[in-house]
Amino acid sequence: MKSINRRQFIKTAAATAAVAGLRPFPAQAEVQAAQKAIVKNALPRWRGFNILDFFSPRPFSAKNLAATTQDFQWMADWGFNFVRFPLAYPGYIRYDQKSDQPIRPEQTVEFNEEAIEMVEKTIYAANKHGLHVSLNLHRAPGFCINAGFREPFNLWKDTEAQQAFYTHWEMWAKRLRNIPSRLLSFDLVNEPCYKEDMNDQYAPSTPIPGDIYRKVAQGCLEVIHRYTPDRLVVADGNHGGSLVIPELTDLPIAQSCRGYYPHYVSHYRAGWVWKNPDDAPMPQWPGVINGEEFNRAILEKFYQPWLDLVKSGVGVHCGECGCYRETPHEVFLSWFNDQLDILTSHGIGWGLWNFRGDFGILDSGRKDVAYEDFHGHKLDRKLLTLLQKY
Numbered sequence: 001m002k003s004i005n006r007r008q009f010i011k012t013a014a015a016t017a018a019v020a021g022l023r024p025f026p027a028q029a030e031v032q033a034a035q036k037a038i039v040k041n042a043l044p045r046w047r048g049f050n051i052l053d054f055f056s057p058r059p060f061s062a063k064n065l066a067a068t069t070q071d072f073q074w075m076a077d078w079g080f081n082f083v084r085f086p087l088a089y090p091g092y093i094r095y096d097q098k099s100d101q102p103i104r105p106e107q108t109v110e111f112n113e114e115a116i117e118m119v120e121k122t123i124y125a126a127n128k129h130g131l132h133v134s135l136n137l138h139r140a141p142g143f144c145i146n147a148g149f150r151e152p153f154n155l156w157k158d159t160e161a162q163q164a165f166y167t168h169w170e171m172w173a174k175r176l177r178n179i180p181s182r183l184l185s186f187d188l189v190n191e192p193c194y195k196e197d198m199n200d201q202y203a204p205s206t207p208i209p210g211d212i213y214r215k216v217a218q219g220c221l222e223v224i225h226r227y228t229p230d231r232l233v234v235a236d237g238n239h240g241g242s243l244v245i246p247e248l249t250d251l252p253i254a255q256s257c258r259g260y261y262p263h264y265v266s267h268y269r270a271g272w273v274w275k276n277p278d279d280a281p282m283p284q285w286p287g288v289i290n291g292e293e294f295n296r297a298i299l300e301k302f303y304q305p306w307l308d309l310v311k312s313g314v315g316v317h318c319g320e321c322g323c324y325r326e327t328p329h330e331v332f333l334s335w336f337n338d339q340l341d342i343l344t345s346h347g348i349g350w351g352l353w354n355f356r357g358d359f360g361i362l363d364s365g366r367k368d369v370a371y372e373d374f375h376g377h378k379l380d381r382k383l384l385t386l387l388q389k390y
Contacts, residue, residue, distance in 0.1 A: 039307070041347030043232075043254055043315035046132055047390070048075060048082030049355035050320060053122060057090035057139060057149040058097065060115040069125045071355055076129040079388060083131045084319055084351045085119070086138035086190060089168060090149055092116050105152045105160050108141040109167045116175065123176070127183045134234065134319065134351070135172060136187035141165050145191040145240060146272060147201040156194055156212055162219060165189075170223035177227040185232035187256060187319060188220050191241040202275055207239040210247035217248055236319065237306075244305045249314050257306045259321020259343070259350060261299065264289040265335050269326035283327055285335035296338045303342055310346045318343055318350040322359040325366045333386055340390040352387065361387070 051071065053064050075083065090097065092115035095107045123133050138144065142153045142161030153161040169186065176184060192213065193205035217235050224231050234254045237243050241258035248255065260266040265285060269277040286295035310316050321339065323332040343350055356362040361384045362377045371378035 039310050039346045041310050041316060041349075042313055043317050043347075044081075044132070044349065045344075045347050046082035046134075046317060046349035046351070047387070048080040048084070048131065048349075048351050049360070050084045050086060050351050050353045052086070052354055052357065054085055054087045054091055054119060055138060057088040059112070060091045060118045062118055065118070065122060065125065068122060069129075072126050072129040072131055075131060075355070078384065081131060082134070082349060082351055083126050083355075084134040084136055084187065085122070086136050087119065088139040088144075088149070089137060089141060090139065092119065102150055103152050105164065108152070108164045111171060116171075120175065123179065123184065127179065132182070133184050134187045134317075135176075135184065136190055136319070137165075137168065138190040140189045141168065143189060143192065143198065145193060145205075147199050150199055154198065155189070155216070156192075156208055162216055165216065166219045166223050169220045170226070173224040173227040173231065181228065181230050181232055185234055185254075186220075186224055187234040187236065188217060189236065191236050191258070192238060193240050201272060205240065207243060210238075210245065213238060213245060214247040214251075217253060218251065221251065221253065232315075234315075234317065234319070241320070244309050249309070249312065254315035254317065255306075255309060256317050256319040257303070257348075259318045259336075259339050261302045262289065262292075262294055264294070265327060265331065266321075266323050268324060270324045277326075283331050283335075285331050285338075296342075299335075299338055300342055306348070307342075307346045310348065316346075316348050318348055320353040321350050322352045322354075325358045325364050329366055329368045329382070333382060336383075337386060337389075340386070344390045 051068060053068055054060055072083065089108065092112050093108060094110045094112045095103050123135070126133050139149065140155055141164035142151050142155030142158060155161045155165055169188070172186065192208050194208050195203045195205045197203045221233055224233055232254060233252070234256050235245060235248055236256045237258065238245050241256065242261070245255060263273060264281060265283040267273040268283050269280045271277055274280050281290040283289055306316055323336065340350065352361070353359045356377070358364055361380045362374070364380055366380070369380050372381045373379070
């Protein structure tokens, strides 16, 4: 592998930033960014959305490509320049999910050419509209922060799982090696954490031991850079994306934080967080939730390690952020304005989860929004306006 030191990494990221703006930001956002960007981030300030076409472990389908391509057009027209693809690996292998047999380790690397081609075509469609694509394994061999598919091994414990993980990234690196780094980056694994029982949605989790995270990240880095030495690689923060990973800061790997703090606000009544959604305390911003005081100062304290990471020269992006549809809209907007302002002041870009759906600007299903009709969709104009402000 051709080694890349910190200086080379920062130079590569800076060059990427210079060419990434294939479409200009809205004038208002551009002016505000110039005024607020106190610290230079080694990454471009990518702003955009997650799409969920490949989020389900069910086999990927071509039926959504036309609609997704239209979404890309709208994103670009509104001034955004980033889209993240969270992938569930069972959707692009040949395993028959209708069978009653659990998946075997060797089946996790039996790739489905038709499904992989579908991902590739969608990347090209996004790039055509000037969007940088972040390809992410939301479900990797041996790990997913969510339940819903039984894994045959554990990514953080089993060498066989780690080898399968490297095989996936080697496949994507080789397959997509001709796409320039300004248009494509690799986000290794979504929200890593350690669970004894990965199939229990509500099982307690702990951070991945730093030496293990480093080992796995380095293994991916080696196979990826074998095909594209300047490919930008991103590691999600430890313990569900919340913690900076000091064990990786000497490597040419950027880091991705999350915009979900506190969960009382971002995931109010979300069924995958609350066993009984009725137990979720009503969020306020600023205000007291479940006996705790929350305000902008608390939010700044939470993000301080990430802001310090930017100052140290490591690139930082917020790969996911937003609020589930049950959070009162005005509470959401007030909280989100503070969050985006803090990130923007340090040149940190973001990806809203998602574009269309429960967290999105289209068809979110919120009960307290005066939606605007937009080509047959329900547009949350207030949220769009807030995003364009930053």
